[in-house]
Amino acid sequence: MEQELDISRQKKDLFRLLSFLKKYKVLLFFAFVFLFLATACEMYGPILVKRFLDDHLMKQYFPKDTILMLFSVYVVLMIGKIVLSYLQLLMFQQIAFKVVQDIRMKVYEHVHSLAFSFFDKTPIGSIVSRITNDTEAIKDFYVSVLATFIQQIVFLVGIIIAMYSLDVKLASICLGLVFIVYFVILTYRKKSFPFFMETRGQLSNLNAKLNEHLQGMSIIQAFNQQKRLQSEFEHVNESHYQAGVKTIRLDSLFLRPATDLIYTIGIMFVLSFFGVASFSNPVEIGTVYAFVSYLERFFEPITQMMMKLSLLQQAVVSSARVFDLMDEEQKAPVQEGSNSPKIVEGSIDFRNVSFAYDGVHNVIHDLSFSVLPGQSVAFVGHTGSGKSTIMNLLLRFYDVKNGEIRIDAQKLSTFQESELRSNIGLVLQDPYLFVGDIKGNISMYNDTISEMDMKEAAELVRANEFIEKLPNGYDEAVVERGSTLSSGQRQLITFARTIAAKPTILILDEATANIDSETEEAIQTALTAMRKGRTTVIIAHRLSTIQDVDCIYVLHKGRIVESGNHQELLAKQGLYYNMYLLQNKGSLQLAE
Incomplete structure (x- = not known):
């Protein structure tokens, strides 16, 4: 039940993070336009190479005008992809930094409205950690994770469409690999949530201790408490390290190794498929090249997304801590009633x-x-x-x-x-x-x-x-x-x-x-x-x-x-x- 609540909370916080993008919908629109155009350029490249291999290289047929046209179109597509990728990346990054700036200001403004009773019970170092470290993790979500996921998902859809245009049956088999990857991602999210929550909590404790010790440095030195407090800080630091090690072990198992294994299985399927098919029908080398090229590109966005899962989970956990602070209800007293009396005499x-x-x-x-x-x-x-x-x-x-x-x-x-x-x-x-x-x-x-x-x-x-x-x-x-x-x-x-x-x-x-x-x-x-x-x-x-x-x-x-x-x-x-x-x-x- 607790795990279900965790997943539910993660989804809620994720949607709340995405809601901050509404303010920049015009910039988002243009960023997506550039992204789609860049993806189209990327996807059409292997098609041109396939045409050259099957229609010209294999047949030893090299008409000058056609070859020159193919070459020119390919060069234009690659240059266009580079320019459009730069523009869409620039826009996504700009949006990301603006959103994080908005969140950080909202948190800071909200802290100013909180009651003294909240500060009486909450360590200042913990609040600082949420406004700095946790919002920095959220920044990684917008700058690295969100931009990467959007780009790679669009890229992935384009690859799947291109693969279906070559071979429906084989494309369907490769599409099945997506569900395996989704299962790996889902498992990783469930397993990693408590580890990341523990890591962020320990980082908050670390900041709280550091803030307390720095503010009381004169007392620490006057009473010769350096060794005791160094030992205390070392204990908190070790707890943070151990929490981080748990996360690293999980990342080492579920991220790159899992993706590489699925990719290897995919290559085996494709090569086996064409190998078996070649016994009964001739296989065009251009088609094999295009499919292997698409499969490699198919796993490139998956690998990119898998490698960003750690940052995604950190961002979701950090957002929970930031949103808890933003939703804190211990507000400073506010005016009651609609009248606004003035202080004149001072009784x-x-x-x-x-x-x-x-x-x-x-x-x-x-x-x-x-x-x-x-x-x-x-x-x-x-x-x-x-x-x-x-x-x-x-x-x-x-x-x-x-x-x-x-x-x-x-x-x-x-x-x-x-x-x-x-x-x-x-x-x-x-x-x-x-x-x-x-x-x-x-x-x-x-x-x-x-x-x-x-x-x-x-x-x-x-x-x-x-x-x-x-x-x-x-x-x-x-x-x-x-x-x-x-x-x-x-x-x-x-x-x-x-x-x-x-x-x-x-x-x-x-x-x-x-x-x-x-x-x-x-x-x-x-x-x-x-x-x-x-x-x-x-x-x-x-x-x-x-x-x-x-x-x-x-x-x-x-x-x-x-x-x-x-x-x-x-x-x-x-x-x-x-x-x-x-x-x-x-x-x-x-x-x-």
Whole structure:
């Protein structure tokens, strides 16, 4: 039953691959026209040779005009075949590359629409493998397999027609060989499917491990884990090798050897047929030549197709993995309803919100709080208390199932994504920079942000002080993740990036964590300026950075257990008081 499902899935994915060709039906039409004409030229060649052998060479009859005409037609046909073959191959290849480009872009675009919950559970290396390795295997399907199969099938049909024009009985016997080849192909597909699936899966694991190890290289070297992880990688690599060996063994049995055996049987049949026929009737040498020539050409496309079966199976298996990703239903939350409210004032309301990442175990419980326009609030608590979850829900990276969140008295789910992203600014603890330049990383290549806005934002957060000292200033190149800049410099750039967008609501996830002590005071001044006129939500670990906010919410196991300003919470001598004492090493320093 499982094997039947596999075959059914293969057929479904194969037809889906072919459906991408609809967009290029005009190019396909001309490619087929050139293919048919090239095949006709190829098929008529042996007919001309047969006429020369039987009508002229065997009879020693060589009229100059006739021989010259035969020679000229043959040369024209061969040149025509070469030109037409080039044109049809060029068109098929062009279509193939365009289709693969379309598939790769569809997958990439779809990945951008997936929910954070999908990325929480799926290794990044596995996703990269599907977008790169698996689409590359699909490219082989269009570039090598599909073009070869179309060409060779048309070629095969032309040969069969030509063979029937010479001898119906013998052509029928040779046609029977096609069914033997079909049986071999069918058997190969059934046997090879699980092997190819295992190989692609192991390649995905290989990429996932490689991605994880490269990203954590500093930790690996710091903790001297090279040998352990090399051994781990070797184990995954060996599994991939063993899966590949299974495929190679099957290919070695079913592909070229099987075709050569069938070809040998075919030659034996043809020669035996003419040998027996020669006892009773004379056999024309031209007919024997033409038939043997056609039989050889008959197996040429079969051999070509058999040798491409491995690529076909790889492509079908890879397409299943790519289509599974394209069909992934864990989509990022989308707008509900037809209204499109705007964020103007920036008030925030959480009403009895509970949330679980796995849908079962809540990380926040019945959470309710309000933030008035222009207010600054902070959330503090031990690791796992739910601080970052509040940020993720407010940005609508995840949808709320229990309770509701409102901005400006409108349900969060009714806002368009573009409205939320343009009006909620985010600064994360780990600053992320893109390859490009500093100017592009601040403006995020947004045409609505002028150069003046960008520089004003940089000045506000004091980023201009180091940027202007760089050799190329704002045009200074930024490498992957901005690794040539200090962590503090990267953070300052993300500060400027957020301010340049002029958000109504500001979310700061321990934004000063990577700033040195000397810079922190200046940044705190900048943050105060940033918060003016903006509703600000701060996820805080260092309590010294939030003493001037309007309200502090203390979280414990996903619940608000205390709230108030800095002085009020110290006076309660509760959880916040103990956290403050711990961070200040037992010395209570009340802010004035």
